[in-house]
Amino acid sequence: MDELVLQTKDLTKRYGTGDSARLAVDRVSMTVRRGEVYGFLGPNGAGKTTTLRMVLGLIRPTAGSATVLGRPAGEPETTARIGALIEGPGFYPYLSGRDNLRTMARYRGLPDDIADAALERVDLAGRGRDRFKSYSLGMKQRLGVAAALMGDPDVIVLDEPTNGLDPAGMADMRALIVDLARGGQTVLLSSHLLAEVEEICDRVGVIAGGRLLVESTVSALRGGRRLRLVATPIDQALAVAMRIAGDEAVQLDRDAVLLDVPAERMPHVVRSLVTEGLDVHEATISERTLEDVFFEMTDTGLHPQTGDLEPTSLEAVR
Amino acid sequence: MSTVLDKPAADRGGNPVLDSTRAEILRLRKWPAVWVTIGAWLSMNAMFGYIFDYVTYTSGTSSFSNEGEPRAAILARLLPSSIPDLLAQGMPMFGGAIMMVLGAIIAGNGYGWGTWKTVLTQGPSRTSTLLGSLSAMTALVAGLVTVTLLSDYAMSLAVAIAQSQSTALPAFGDTAQAVGVAFLVMEMWALAGYLLGTVARGPALSVGLGLVWALVIENLLRGVGTSLSWVESFTHVLPGTASGSLVGQMIGNVGGPNDTPGLLDTLSFQRGLWTTVAYAVLLPLLTWWLVRRRDVT
Incomplete structure (x- = not known):
């Protein structure tokens, strides 16, 4: 085969x-x-x-x-x-x-x-x-x-x-x-x-x-599933998310924070946000479409100044 | 669907050149443009070879093409015994021009349509594909010369019967030579068109430039050549001079006002023959060199 x-x-x-x-x-x-x-x-x-x-x-x-x-x-x-x-x-x-x-x-x-x-x-x-x-x-x-x-x-x-x-x-x-x-x-x-x-x-x-x-x-x-969180204030939510998942695994998508962490950690993430006194409006598990991946990749591919294209995440899926 | 679609590759015998020739013959046979071109040549041949002269002869008047010529001479030209002279006389210029169009559309259109791209992904190498295409075109030219001969015979026979003249056939040797020369001249021009169509990757530019060259520029150069000797020696190696001299010397007595345009006596028969043969060898070699190395998009 x-x-x-x-x-x-x-x-x-x-x-x-x-x-x-x-x-x-x-x-x-x-x-x-x-x-x-x-x-x-x-x-x-x-x-x-x-x-x-x-x-x-x-x-x-x-x-x-x-x-x-x-x-x-x-x-x-x-x-x-x-x-x-x-x-x-x-x-x-x-x-x-x-x-x-x-x-x-x-x-x-x-x-x-x-x-x-x-x-x-x-x-x-x-x-x-x-x-x-x-x-x-x-x-x-x-x-x-x-x-x-x-x-x-x-x-x-x-x-x-x-x-x-x-x-x-x-x-x-x-x-x-x-x-x-x-x-x-x-x-x-x-x-x-x-x-x-x-x-x-x-x-x-x-x-x-x-x-x-x-x-x-x-x-x-497409990678694993991601957590999608809508919480206010957003900058604080972002900080908490980064502390839990690491800088690399967190992305801001307009008013939502996206985390590349296993789905079973969802309760832990939500608990941390609530403990910090944030308002959690929405917490979902989203699957990335090929389109998301594609645009992430081609954007960086076409504009090399925005980031290190080759290594890390891309190398991992090779 | 394990039917004919799944015929394994190993079972496909055959020779790629032969396969390409068969494929090319199929698509040329069903191409209206090819039939239009053939029809144009045959009707031109009939009109300038027989119909105008015959009408002139029967009406007893003189026209632009036979001024001062005795009627008996006109009639003699229209009889079966004159076929060898008549067959090839229109080919250096008019037949050649039409064959050049034919060669140019056979080679050139495939680039615009993307058919060469499709053909070259089928398997046969570029060399095999080109050999197949040229073989099919050569078969077409040979067929056309044969049909021209037959139609000339039919028309001359009709004239002979209508005017109660001799229906005696010309000598076989003369006819064979005329057919050979006619084929060589037509083939050379078709190969020239094929090269032009390949160079230009399209029919329009190649047909246009080719016709201007064959019908206008060569004649102008021969005109200039009468006063400039280096231009004259240059015109001696041109395809129009070569094929015109070849046919002109075969028919003989070229130079009068009643001659078919394109007929010359610039070169000897031998020199005209070898120059034409050289073109018929060189032109496809150039095409081959180009086809082999180019990127097809």
Whole structure:
């Protein structure tokens, strides 16, 4: 189960030279294991697509390496074992969806009739004979996924497959990916939608500004539960909380104090506040969403001056 | 779903170049733009090769293209025995221009549509993909030359029967040479278009620049060349000069006012032939060099 399907080591892509150089991808080292759905998460322009393009051999890395199934990325034998949809579906507009798939099947050395099976798989069989240019965005994306599924690839790389879809289309696409995962398919899914990743991914890699900030399971990333306290006066409450949990584990969220302490210490915390003469208005146990984690990380990642990014909490979940 | 979708990779026999060729033929065969281009060439060939001359002949008047020419000479040109001369005469300039458009759209459109990106993630290497694409285009050009030959034969036969003239076929050797030269000239221009489409990553700029080059600039340079000797020697290595001379020398008697534009006698047949062959080898090599090293986005 722990077999590595895909691995990058210090993968780097720099555009331009000298002062105008721009690091699109900065020493990204990530691993995707067999059978998992890996979420590649990051804001727009973080370097997700550039990384995936290097994995597929579409662009040349400036430094570092990518291996797929133990072989260098970009070799024909390697690429043939990946099914990919990279940055929007690229198909011949004048051909029908079916003929587009038949064309790609021929490139893969597969029989033409595989196209019909792939169309069935993404619920496009009914529109298979219509021209690609008449398709809605959702149908185009589904056709892209259909092309990626042909020939039972070892890993399927889907780059923002729900981009531009309406809520129903998104739900369909997620259901399809969950379905693939249930069948034991390895999926590398890039997305800027946290809810999506949280819902369907086993492990995630978070990328921002070209750097992989963290790679971990979704649950480890979200961490444990937190205490949320609303007490007045707030500055005193903050002081008490810090004394109990330590400076590092306390955060101020508008009128609430958030503590990273085990839930069973709740009574102790509340008692201390009351003993100090504070008014406690609310005490709840809240779970962090991936969104919270993500913004904490990408904020620090994008603004290094605000804090020490690398060590402590992030290192702990690695 | 353990049906055909799950066909294991190991079972896929085949050769990546052949796979790519089959894929490319499928998508070219169903592309309306390809048929429009082919139709444009065939109707141009029919109009300038037969229809205008035949109308001139039957109406007995003289037009811009046959001033002072005896009617018997016009008729002789329209008979089956003249096919070798007629087949290739429009190709250095008009046929070449159309083939350049064809090559440029085959190579260039894929960048805008993102289809090269999709194709290059299917498995075949860039070299195999390019070889497949060029093979499919070459098959298309060869087919087009064959169809041109057949349509020329059909039209000349119709003229011969209508005018009760000889339906004798030309010598096989002459026909074979004309077909070979026609194919070489058309293929060279298609390869030039393919390179331009690859360089520009799109059809518009490459078609525009290519046509201006083939139809305008080469002619202007040849004009300038009459007074500047170094420009003249430069024009001797240009594709238009090479293919124009190749066809011009094959037909012979080039230089009169009634000649098809693009036909030249600047170079000898041999030199025209080898220069055209050199282009047909060099252009795809350049394309290959570019396709192999570039980032596809």
